[in-house]
Amino acid sequence: MAKKFNALIxxxxxxxxxPATITEGRCHVRDAVDMKRIMITVMIALCPALLFGWWNVxxxxxxxxxxxxxxxxxxxxxxxxxxxxxIVTYVSGLGVEVLFSQIRKEEVAEGFFVTGFIxxxxxxxxxxxxxxxxxxxxxxxxxxxxxGGTGYNFLNPALLARxxxxxxxxxxxxxxxxxxSGADAIxxxxxxxxxxxxxxxxxxxxxxxxxxxxxxxxxxxxxIAILLGAAILLFTQVxxxxxxxxxxxxxxxxxxxxxxxxxxxxxxxxxLLMGGFLFxxxxxxxxPVTAAHTRTGKYIYGMLIGVLAVLIRLLxxxxxxxxxxxxxxxxxxxxxxxYCVIQSTINRRQKRLSNRKQKRS
Amino acid sequence: MIKEHLxxxxxxxxxxxxxxxxxxxxxxxxxxxxAVVMALSVTVVCACSNFIISLLRNTIPPRIRIIVQLxxxxxxxxxxxxxxxxxxxxxxxxxxxxxxxxxxxxxxxxRLEAFALSHKPLPSLVDGVMNGVGYGLVLVVVAFFRxxxxxxxxxxxxxxxxxxxxxxxxxxxxxxxxxxxxxxxxTMIWVKNWKTERR
Numbered sequence: 001m002a003k004k005f006n007a008l009i010x011x012x013x014x015x016x017x018x019p020a021t022i023t024e025g026r027c028h029v030r031d032a033v034d035m036k037r038i039m040i041t042v043m044i045a046l047c048p049a050l051l052f053g054w055w056n057v058x059x060x061x062x063x064x065x066x067x068x069x070x071x072x073x074x075x076x077x078x079x080x081x082x083x084x085x086x087i088v089t090y091v092s093g094l095g096v097e098v099l100f101s102q103i104r105k106e107e108v109a110e111g112f113f114v115t116g117f118i119x120x121x122x123x124x125x126x127x128x129x130x131x132x133x134x135x136x137x138x139x140x141x142x143x144x145x146x147x148g149g150t151g152y153n154f155l156n157p158a159l160l161a162r163x164x165x166x167x168x169x170x171x172x173x174x175x176x177x178x179x180x181s182g183a184d185a186i187x188x189x190x191x192x193x194x195x196x197x198x199x200x201x202x203x204x205x206x207x208x209x210x211x212x213x214x215x216x217x218x219x220x221x222x223x224i225a226i227l228l229g230a231a232i233l234l235f236t237q238v239x240x241x242x243x244x245x246x247x248x249x250x251x252x253x254x255x256x257x258x259x260x261x262x263x264x265x266x267x268x269x270x271x272l273l274m275g276g277f278l279f280x281x282x283x284x285x286x287x288p289v290t291a292a293h294t295r296t297g298k299y300i301y302g303m304l305i306g307v308l309a310v311l312i313r314l315l316x317x318x319x320x321x322x323x324x325x326x327x328x329x330x331x332x333x334x335x336x337x338x339y340c341v342i343q344s345t346i347n348r349r350q351k352r353l354s355n356r357k358q359k360r361s
Numbered sequence: 362m363i364k365e366h367l368x369x370x371x372x373x374x375x376x377x378x379x380x381x382x383x384x385x386x387x388x389x390x391x392x393x394x395x396a397v398v399m400a401l402s403v404t405v406v407c408a409c410s411n412f413i414i415s416l417l418r419n420t421i422p423p424r425i426r427i428i429v430q431l432x433x434x435x436x437x438x439x440x441x442x443x444x445x446x447x448x449x450x451x452x453x454x455x456x457x458x459x460x461x462x463x464x465x466x467x468x469x470x471x472r473l474e475a476f477a478l479s480h481k482p483l484p485s486l487v488d489g490v491m492n493g494v495g496y497g498l499v500l501v502v503v504a505f506f507r508x509x510x511x512x513x514x515x516x517x518x519x520x521x522x523x524x525x526x527x528x529x530x531x532x533x534x535x536x537x538x539x540x541x542x543x544x545x546x547x548t549m550i551w552v553k554n555w556k557t558e559r560r
Contacts, residue, residue, distance in 0.1 A: 128529050128531075146547075146551065164535065167534060168533045168534050168535035169534060171531065172531070
């Protein structure tokens with residue numbers, strides 16, 4: 001019995017307790033950082049955005065329905081909205097993971113803990129629970145397990161889950177509408193849609209965008225909380241600053257050019273504060289498994305994400321949230337970028353070597 | 362002998378094992394009806410051209426055999442196209458260019474080259490039918506899931522009860538799009554490989 005469910009028991013054991021197994025023999029690397037610690041660091045970094053998200057879901061709800069907007073009722077309302085989402089995500093996602101570990105007779109990897117944490121944060125608060133379950137199962141199955149599990153996925157599973165909902169159930173998460181949690185699901189146009197259609201006066205101010213007191217997904221609205229998370233990730237060196245920086249630079253430069261060309265009716269810095277751009281730049285693009293691995297590759301990868309995200313937003317009215325599509329697209333290209341960077345390095349060194357040989361002879 | 366001809370249904374399936382004819386498998390499988398019609402058309406073309414080529418196999422000069430094969434295949438494709446337009450006009454509209462593109466279906470050319478040119482007419486006919494059916498099976502399975510989950514219908518009859526929709530069930534829009542067909546075919550290949558490995 002114990003042997004049959006080895007994967008599950010092992011997963012619970014390592015999750016709840018510190019494993020007693022230690023490295024035997026002489027080892028050179030002394031470091032406490034393992035996958036579990038990296039995952040937990042990311043989860044801690046997500047917490048500020050999550051806490052604010054709870055409050056904001058409640059705040060927007062009471063603002064729309066006309067209730068009290070006190071701190072605790074708002075927090076509690078948002079928490080109750082978030083709790084079923086996160087439970088459904090973990091049960092469905094971990095179910096698939098455990099099933100596959102069981103079949104493959106491997107340990108359950110910790111990868112899903114962060115994925116399952118992020119998925120509820122990038123869904124609209126009123127999304128139907130079965131849709132979340134289907135999307136999570138799809139993302140884990142076709143984004144990860146098909147290719148061999150955690151560490152072998154070339155797409156970010158959390159983003160894949162969102163992309164699945166986006167394409168499969170467009171009425172739920174169409175992208176040009178935002179969601180205010182409430183009984184009759186009030187929807188209004190997103191800031192970006194407002195700006196593109198020329199309703200500049202109805203758009204929230206830069207300060208509101210930055211502070212995050214606007215309707216949106218649970219995790220993406222408050223830019224201060226996201227920056228706090230970014231600080232944690234950078235300080236612990238879990239995420240790479242190169243990717244974060246180049247995404248922002250690429251996005252800002254493209255927004256500036258588009259503004260100069262008359263394509264973008266709003267200020268370039270507002271572009272970076274809108275929607276999921278910053279959340280994507282900090283938590284999604286930097287995913288160490290799916291990002292480019294070489295140093296030069298990271299600059300190219302990040303830059304292209306920023307450029308593409310703003311271009312998709314501005315040029316394609318059908319897909320207002322370009323960040324998700326830009327990151328997924330670049331995830332696919334990341335191995336190619338790495339390959340080109342490594343090949344060019346090899347070629348350069350080979351040339352140098354042959355030059356030196358020629359000089360000698 | 363019989364076992365050999367049953368190969369295309371499972372262990373030598375033209376789509377799942379040889380990954381031929383995937384293009385049309387993605388294009389026409391959004392609904393069950395056009396998928397079945399397409400499967401029948403390919404089966405007829407494959408069987409007939411296999412038969413004719415096999416009859417001519419000793420008289421076709423090897424150097425120009427591809428041209429002769431193309432001529433015969435396109436003859437049957439035009440025939441099938443005309444019949445479809447006469448009998449089931451709306452479905453032939455739905456299939457549009459993909460009936461004409463049967464000419465380029467690798468399964469048919471593959472069977473002509475690999476089987477009909479070196480076998481007697483009757484076995485060639487059977488081989489053509491079986492490969493068409495093997496292709497058709499994949500088409501029908503993919504179309505079944507795509508129509509059921511994507512439109513909530515089967516053979517244009519609604520099968521998902523209204524009460525489900527009232528309780529918040531939604532059709533999966535991704536199923537209608539060709540990428541999902543590719544994922545479904547991929548899943549079938551995955552399951553097939555897994556079964557073969559276990560054997």
